[in-house]
Amino acid sequence: MGRQLLDIVQYILDFGPTVMLPIVMLILALCFRVKFTKALRSALTIGIGFVGIFAIFDILTSSVGPAAKAMVENAGVNLPVVDLGWPPLSAITWAGPIAPFVIPLTILINIVMLTLNKTKTVDVDLWNYWHFALAGTLVYYATGSFWMGILASGITAVIILKLADWSAPMIQKYFNLPGISLPTLSSVVFFPIGLLGDKIIDKIPVIRKWDINPETVQKRFGIFGEPMMVGLLLGVLLGIVAGYDLKGVLMLGINIGAVMFIFPRMVRILMEGLMPLSDAIKGFLHKRFPERKDLFIGLDIAVAIGNPSIISTALLLTPITVLTAFILPGNQTLPMGDLANLAVMISMVVLATKGNVFRSLLIGIPIIIGDLLIATALAPTITKLARDVNFSFPEGSTDLVSSFLDGGNPFRFWLTKIAEFNIIAIALIPVIGLIVWWLYKTTRSKVYEIDKNINKDM
Template sequence: MLNNIHNFFNAFGASVIVPIMIFIISLFLKVKPKKAMMCAFYAGVGLTGFSWIINEFTPVVTKIVRQMVNNTGIKLPVVDIGWQAGALASFSAPIGLTFFVFGLVAEFVLFAIGITKVFMPSNLWNNFGFMIWGTLAFYVTHNWWISLGLSFFMLLYTLLVAEIQADRWSTYYKIDNTTVCALQNIVQTIPAILLDPLWNLLGFNKANLTPTAFKNKFGVFGEPTTLGAILGLLIGILGNIKNLATVAAWGQIFQFSIQLSAVMTIFPLVTKVFSKAFIPLAKQINQERKQNKNAKSGIDLIQDSKRWFLAVDDGVGYGEPATIISGIILIPIMVVIAFVLPGNKTLPVVDLIALPYMVESIVAITNGNILKVIANGVIWFSLGLYASSWLGSIYTNAISHYGAAIPAGIVLVTSFNLMAHPLNAAVFAAFISKNPLWISLCIIIYLVLLIVLRKYRPQIWTYLNKMAAKNVQATSSLKASTKE
């Protein structure tokens, strides 16, 4: 049965399966069939567009990064080969496929009984983020229940964090009643919240580093298209620092400048198409709210205990200007940090293009303050380099065992996007220890946070909006998050 499921999803892929899920969910939400069909098509078109752009641009970025590495002469043993190998292994492993089937059932049940207010099945494909950790755990422990339990526990706390940041995310990215819920990109919410008072103390909230500010100050040079060209020029020069006297080097530099400019121009356009898949669903959720007693009595969005959110693919936010600018700026920064960080063994390469996905929650929490996003990214992803360094041999052996190919000449591999997350690594360590004390501690912390969220959700959302409002770029959109 698991093999049949594996073959089915391999045959159709995300660009077909996700639209089917969107169509079914649209009909369930009473969206008209014609509009539901268009939602499904927009989802498929958007996912295909993301895939084409990233597949074309990833080899270009990888080549530049490798040249930067070669220029330093530093050799790091754990090489990032991208998240795709981990996804392949998780869909090939029995423990991964078991979670894919029963995890989907659990997501429906958790939503139905009110444990979570986030409807996760709409983001079905990102379940591989939970599956890969269970796959690694099973390779280490050979314990079916510990490994499956780990995947389910990661689902639980991901839904918790997704709901904490849901109001901010939907407000900032301007799609009502939606949130992202990918394990590999959601936990950044935690450092963003914890570190924000420190950044304010240092005056980062007064730094007007936003796409809007760039446009106002620099005109055409503040546009994402132009900023992409400038960033591409700088990164290209870093990748060719030893060959600047050659025509070939400058040819590559200017080509990369145009290519990065194209990505920062085209990606937002694809994002707009992709977001059309979810806007009718979000509106339908609002329509249902207006028909219930709470809405009629004038209760606002923050106070509405029945408000729920649709989990959407984080591709919806990738092309937002502050998100893609922050992510691209972090590419050379993380490469340099990988070289100088004491004890680090990980070289981020292929998944660097995923950095805009990885900073979305930080962008939403900080209201698009690029300086804060970069500061949070530097700290959190630096800790993540240690996590992926520790997991290097486990990840390499596990994914190769389940059929993923290891590039020739590389001893250890990782996925910067999947593995460079300190919190996920800590939970993984607790479960593979098989120590009841550490596993129980994880569960107790989750239950306490869940109780706090259920009791104080309006206060938490209000606090996050006040945090966002302290940034100099706060706009009227913040007011829209608290009143309909």
């Protein structure tokens, strides 16, 4: 049965998000009695928007990736754990024993939570359910219990949906994505960390007044502060650090500038298709459940990556990550595959700081340190998982492999240690619980005000 479920899951996933999302959105719209022609047009527009978004995201990663690799080679970093990056890790996870059951489990959890008014997010981001599957798989390997793995996947889904709800009003205001939440585990778990870091910086004299964001930069520097110019300058700087020649430096600068210029336009196409469906679904729910005035469509974090503050912070963190990997005691992970995806990790920290690049950079450094050490600690488990599913190891990475982004995720590591009955991990449950509760309470009034104003405008 597990093999059959896996084959079905793999067949569905092979369509890719640009095909699957329009299908899911069309079915969802028809379930909420949206007129077929309107639903079809909107669903196709959403799919076309995602084609553009992923195309631009590919330009970003294919431009930054070689530059990051060159920096690693120039630095002479020689570490035994190879960073595969998240794409191979997702393929490994989907081939694992927990994955076939995660899609129906997550859909069921989402429906139950929506019915009980315990979430506002309709998570249509099916291909990213692998994030929940990886959490369950790590617990399965740590405990040897299939059911513990399934339970871990379910708990992870619930927590991520709640974090997506919490951050959604700010996403709508600061990322200009109305009606959207972002339940991507590899980014949203850093939202509370970003909020905590932001509050700590508020207490530090002098630097608490430093606010570097695209708006203030553009006001001060005019045309040189526009997103495409900032992208050009950061790309040129990254190319120089990578040791590129003049041609390579200029090409990297133009590519990054193009990403910052074109990305928001692709998101606007996506929103053009999404808003009619979102409004129709909200109207349907409001008629039957007058108390339910809000609903968020859960999408991939990719829709937010084009924010200039996110890209700027990620590019600045790239050389810092290479240097940190080289000097950090205890680190054995060579950051390669995921260096081009730092924007995913840092995106919700940027949100928590309201686009302040300086603060996001400060908060990002300890996150990078934690990710490197966790990726190192989980490398034996991830390597065993890869071998068990007969993953084809790239040349030079047959000993230990991990993933800097997802293999180093602190939430999954903590959950795995709890399942192992690690005393420190268990003791941290009330501590972290109280911190998150305090952060939620202290930010709830501001978030509620944002949410209220957005609903009023809509």
